[in-house]
Amino acid sequence: MKTAVRKATETAMQQLKRMQRDSGRFKFTAAKVEKMAGRAIKALTTHLKNGEFQPVGYEINFGDGKGFPPIQVDIDAERKIFITGQIDRVDVYYKDSETSYVKILDYKTGNKNFNLLEVYYGLQLQLLLYLDAYLKLNHAYEPGGVFYFHINNPYVTYKVGMEEEEIEKGQMKQFKLSGLVLEQLDVIKALDKENTGSIIPVSLNKDGSIKKGSSIATTDQFELLENHIIDAVKDLGTQILEGKVSAKPFKLGEKNPCQYCNYSTICQFNESQPDNYFDKLENLSKEEVWQRIEREKEGK
Numbered sequence: 001m002k003t004a005v006r007k008a009t010e011t012a013m014q015q016l017k018r019m020q021r022d023s024g025r026f027k028f029t030a031a032k033v034e035k036m037a038g039r040a041i042k043a044l045t046t047h048l049k050n051g052e053f054q055p056v057g058y059e060i061n062f063g064d065g066k067g068f069p070p071i072q073v074d075i076d077a078e079r080k081i082f083i084t085g086q087i088d089r090v091d092v093y094y095k096d097s098e099t100s101y102v103k104i105l106d107y108k109t110g111n112k113n114f115n116l117l118e119v120y121y122g123l124q125l126q127l128l129l130y131l132d133a134y135l136k137l138n139h140a141y142e143p144g145g146v147f148y149f150h151i152n153n154p155y156v157t158y159k160v161g162m163e164e165e166e167i168e169k170g171q172m173k174q175f176k177l178s179g180l181v182l183e184q185l186d187v188i189k190a191l192d193k194e195n196t197g198s199i200i201p202v203s204l205n206k207d208g209s210i211k212k213g214s215s216i217a218t219t220d221q222f223e224l225l226e227n228h229i230i231d232a233v234k235d236l237g238t239q240i241l242e243g244k245v246s247a248k249p250f251k252l253g254e255k256n257p258c259q260y261c262n263y264s265t266i267c268q269f270n271e272s273q274p275d276n277y278f279d280k281l282e283n284l285s286k287e288e289v290w291q292r293i294e295r296e297k298e299g300k
């Protein structure tokens, strides 16, 4: 595996201009990327070896004339939204001849974590939107889980006498998937058969029950969440079509998109100016999010 990663890094380097290639700074970055890629691949392989899910597709495109057609969301009979995108990887667990579960994986270089509250507020639509689109194309499958996989360079605090195995374990923990898992023991075991606790955001108690705090959802809840995000996309589309495009950034706790925005000098949003205010979102527990989503269904 090491050789394959080295070859891939070298091939990528060959595509750069000689001057860039030969700079010390670039050589350092290339070595770092090579190490990062090697560790990430090792973690991905470990995840697969410890489960029953098998990859069935990589870089699955929607729209742009490649792969599948764009994801279509109908606002009403005349107005439609077409979304383009790419699912980094799809795995399937073939439980028996009639039941199969899908796992959607998105690779991230930043530290984005799955957050149910942000999904609820329409701030994290991608994973659930991809799951919904994939399930609509493959009606025989059921949701198994949606995850972010962080490609990073994990550091472990070294303690004198630490064995290499312990260091590796520490590194592996930092590659733990962030996402939402189907609340079903056979699927949980198909994702992490030894219940290592360092692959998926779900842990089991000694008696085999699911530990409190695990990131889980039932099949019905997955469906409710998919419907909820489709409604959120429709709502966003309607607002844009109605010309509602004023700068009204969200604020969730202290988090807001203006903190790292490249366009702040153009939009000039400033809370001290009249009519410039944040859309303050209420902080809710996971239980409250599910209750609200369930109430939405009843209200329909």
Ligand code: SF4
Binding pocket: 247, 248, 249, 257, 258, 261, 262, 263, 264, 267, 268, 269
């Ligand atoms: S700075 Fe302006 S453009 Fe950027 S996130 Fe805030 S409101 Fe939006």
